[in-house]
């Protein structure tokens with residue numbers, strides 16, 4: 125009888141949900157693999173991880189990976205994730221979202237989670253576009269790029285999420301790309317041991333919607349562009365990191381320091397309140 129070999133990461137997949145909905149060549153699979161490898165190498169128990177997402181192609185990730193999870197309203201993954209974390213501080217709560225989900229409709233939650241140093245890992249897949257809904261302009265779309273709703277280019281300059289999260293108070297802030305899966309995996313591992321808010325942006329290819337309309341004729345072509353534009357910068361400030369489609373999108377870990385997390389701050393308030401006489 126022919127024997128079939130299981131993929132080493134198969135135990136982390138909801139195989140009954142396959143085939144997945146992502147297009148051939150989409151970068152989201154690389155992010156999933158880097159994440160699962162990080163969990164596997166750290167030997168984190170499967171029932172100690174919770175995956176939360178909003179809506180979008182990226183938002184489908186928790187449906188395919190075998191952890192407890194929640195697939196919630198577009199833009200609202202962070203508050204749901206924070207609620208889970210506060211109720212069960214022993215769990216590692218991870219948010220997956222697209223640039224639309226997290227930096228547009230959910231941008232307010234992103235900013236305040238960073239400000240609070242909320243005990244979450246947020247992985248934002250930035251494909252420069254709204255993928256699931258057919259390729260609309262996003263806050264991250266480069267000025268030089270075209271989308272189906274901005275055929276003459278976006279009306280304003282793009283948002284650099286690394287700067288936003290850093291300025292708001294994020295204590296672990298990184299940006300990688302699908303061209304550096306091993307560095308991404310190692311960064312995810314460091315985020316797992318960080319107490320407080322960890323934000324990792326991943327520059328990723330959407331060959332179908334962002335690629336085609338911007339004249340990238342194949343996944344290979346857009347992947348090569350992402351590889352070329354992503355420049356690793358070690359030890360630079362997030363405010364010196366570049367987000368420029370024509371010259372450089374800086375990659376690296378820009379912020380990593382310890383500060384009381386949101387959970388720590390709430391505990392302190394509860395302790396103070398206990399000491400106050402009624």
Ligand SMILES: Cc1ncc(C[n+]2csc(CCOP(=O)(O)OP(=O)(O)O)c2C)c(N)n1
Nearest residue numbers: 179180181182198222223224225254255256
């Ligand atoms: C409240 C609400 N507004 C709008 C939508 C439509 N919608 C679904 S996904 C999405 C954006 C998807 O883009 P992104 O978050 O960047 O993820 P991607 O699909 O590119 O991974 C939008 C606008 C929705 N589902 N709910």
Ligand code: SF4
Nearest residue numbers: 146147150181255330
């Ligand atoms: S539309 Fe783009 S982001 Fe969505 S699955 Fe296809 S390639 Fe990936």
